[in-house]
Amino acid sequence: MLILGIDTSCDDTSAAIVEDGGKIISNIVSNQDEIHEKYGGIVPELASRRHIEMIWPVVREAMNKANASFRDISAIAVSHGPGLIGSLLVGVCFAKSLSFVNKIPLIAINHLEGHMLSIFLEATPEFPFVALVVSGGHTNIYIVNGFGQYTEVGRTRDDAAGEAFDKVSKLLGFGYPGGPVIDALSLKGDPSAINFPRASIRGCYDFSFSGLKTAVLNYIKKKPQTPKEDIAASFQAAVVDVLTDRAVEVATKKGINRIVLSGGVSANSALRKKIKLVAEEKEIDVLLPSPHLCTDNAAMISLAAFHHFINGNIADLSLNPKAYMPLVSADG
Ligand code: KG4
Ligand code: ZN
16 A cells, blocks of 8 residues: 655655555655755745745655556645644645545644654554654654554753754854754764753653753853864753653653654764663663654655554545644544
C-alpha cells in the first residue's frame, strides 16, 4: 500500500511515498534556506509564495522517483497543523484537490505526530517510550503508549529549542537556520568557557529557553571580544544539558527504558552524543532518526497516516489548516 504524504507546514516543501507504513520509496524536500537566510528567520509571506511555486514540481518528483501514478496511491496524507497558516494552506489545498480529482482518500496529520513517529521509518521501538520532540516551533515531551496514544508531560513555556538556536545564530551574525551553524561552530569551541543558565521549573517537566537567549545577548554585549566558537559551544551545551536531563528524568520517574528523539534539533551532534551517554548509564535506550529524517520531511507524514488509514480515520474536503494544534490521543 502506497501513501503519498505532503508537508508544507513551515519553510520546506516536501512530498514522499511510503509503502506499507515504513518503507520510503521517495522523499523529496525542497528547502527555502536561501530565501530566508538573509532575514535571520522565516518570512511567512515569502514561505507560502515559494510553496505555491514548488508544490507541484515536488509532488511530481516524488511520484516519478517512485515510478507511481495516482492509480497506485491508496491515500493522500497532509500536515494540517501546527505551523505557519499560509504555508499549511498550500499543502492542504493541494492535497484536497488531488484527493478530489483522483478520488483518493484524504488523511489529515498533525505535523508533531509525524515527527514523533519518524523513527518508525528506520526502526521499530517497543511501546511505551518517552518522546522528545524538539523542533523550530516545539519542545515537547510525551509518553507514547501506542500509535495514537500520546500524553504530553512537558513543553516549553516560551521559546522552542530550535528557535533559541536560530536566535543565537542571528545574534552571532550568522544566518538561518541557526542550528546547523551553531552545531558546526561549536566543534571548534569550548563548551565550558561560559556557564550559561540551565533553567528548570520546579515540580514539572517544562522547559524555558528565553532566559538563556537573553543571557547570550547580554554576554555578547558585555564581552564582544569572546570567540564566537566559545559562545556557540557554551550556549549549545546549556540547551543539550536541559533537554537531556529532562528526557532522562521523565523516563526514570515513569519507569520507561526507551527515549525516542525527533524534530530538527535532534539532528544536533552534541545532543545525540550526550543523551545517549547519560541515558545509557541508566540503562535507558535512546533511538535517534537519521539527521535527514529529524528535520521536516513528508515521509514521516505518510508513515503516521498509515496508522490512521487502517483505522478508517479519513478526512473530508472541509479540512482546514490550523496554526495551533496540540497533539492529543486518537480518542481525544
Ligand atoms: O523539525 P524542523 O525541520 O522544523 C520545524 O518543525 O520547526 O526543525 C527546524 C529547527 C530549526 O530551528 C533549526 O535551526 C533546527 O531545527 N536544527 C538544528 C540542527 N539542525 C536543524 N538545531 C540544532 N542542531 C542542528 N544540527
Ligand atoms: Zn517540523
